[in-house]
Amino acid sequence: MGRGRGFWIGAGLVLAACGNGGREDGSESTVGITIGPGTSGTTEASDETAGMRLDVPATSGMADDGQTTGECVSQSLEPELQLRPVDVLVVVDTSNSMAAAIDAVEASINDDFAAILGASGIPYQVIVAGDYPPGEQLDICITAPLSGTDCNPPPAVPAVTDVYEHYDGITGSGAFLNNIVAWYSAPDPHGLAPTGYSGWLREDSLKVILAMTDGTSASNGTADGDAFDQQLLSLVPPLFGVPGDRQYVFHSIISMAPNMPPTAPWLPGDPLQGSGQSIQQVSVISGGWRFPLSEAGSFDVVFQQIAQGVVDVVPISCSFQIPEPPPGETIDPDTVEIDYQPGGGGPLQSFHQVTGPGACEPDAFYISGGVIFLCPEACTSVQSDSGAALDVRFGCDVGYEPAG
Secondary structure, eight states: OOSOOOOEEEEOEEOSOOOSOSSTTSOOOOOOEEOOTTOOSOOOOOTTTTTSOTTSOTTSOOOSSSSSSOOOOEEOOOOOOOBOOEEEEEEEOOSGGGHHHHHHHHHHTIIIIIHHHHHHTOOEEEEEEEOOSSOSSOOOOOOTTTSSOOOSSOOSSOOOBTTEEEEEOOOOSTTHHHHHHHTTTSOOTTSSOTTOGGGGSOTTSEEEEEEEOOOTTSOOOHHHHHHHHHHHHHOSSOTTEETTEEOEEEEEEESOOOOSSTTSOBOTTSOOOSSOHHHHHHHHHHTOOEEEGGGGGGHHHHHHHHHHHHHHHOOBOSEEEOOOOOTTOOOOGGGOEEEEEOTTOOOOEEEEEOSSGGGOOTTEEEEETTEEEEOHHHHHHHHTOTTOEEEEEOSSOOOOOOOO
16 A cells, blocks of 8 residues: 555455364364555465465364365455545635635645645545636636646636536635535536535545635634534435544635644644634534635645645545455355454454444444445444454355345
């Protein structure tokens, strides 16, 4: 991965049919092969171990024919892992007071934001929500390579790409939070988002909202920020998360005093100040940062910090494809088990298979369409453990009964 996270999958994939056992005491045994960050491809057995049954101790004296012993014949493969996708929603106030900030966004969003996300390997997309040309007051047009245009002149319809969408909407600071909620399901004027910008958000992505407004007409009541958070978590479908499990972070660039140095963010534990404290409150409760709008001349640095902050916190995805077996082999998904070894030591934990997300338990996973999904609590445990190792095992009857 090249990310230095210390999180990896150890792959022990049992591919052949098996009998009732494992060891002589009736318990199962699998030699998991741990694959560290940056390792790729199929793990091959060494010359010394080639032909050995991986789940039978070398001293067992058991025949390696897979027929008379009842043992599983195992083989190790590496699942192809990905970082969790990120959807970035940039909401821009296009009232007349925002000219310098809009110019800075148009100048910086490609080189100082999207390029950093792209170089990280994160599957990302950027959605800009703001008045598209010709605007009623000001407008915003994003250039290539993020979009498909040089904006000279802007095409009649936003030139979207596979990593860029534009929701054409007008907002000032007074209606800023309300419009983020309303545009979620309201169609845009160009027919690009007939069900609102929610149609562009991916179910499994981390949502990063970057809010840009002077905040002069926004409420200073923190309760209004709390209410917006609850509205966001109550949207259907619940793509921003649900109460107690936010799947978004909200950064704000707003009228407030600079920190020291001026490009340093105000962090969630820092006091609210300046305009639009209802908007700032959303940053605080979602773990986001706040930057002063007056530092538009340094937005390149600000955007770099936000992009790098996203890169630093995006974990390995809690879903991964069942690996392709070698030619002539098959994998029975009903035999899948996953062992989780905590990075700080401690006892090995086993995750068992359930029939779907509605049957999820703290130590479980489910399989859908050839993809393994860790259940939410199992996912949280693994993603919060920088040294976690997973061993994915296939082949033996583990008592799982598929639905239907």
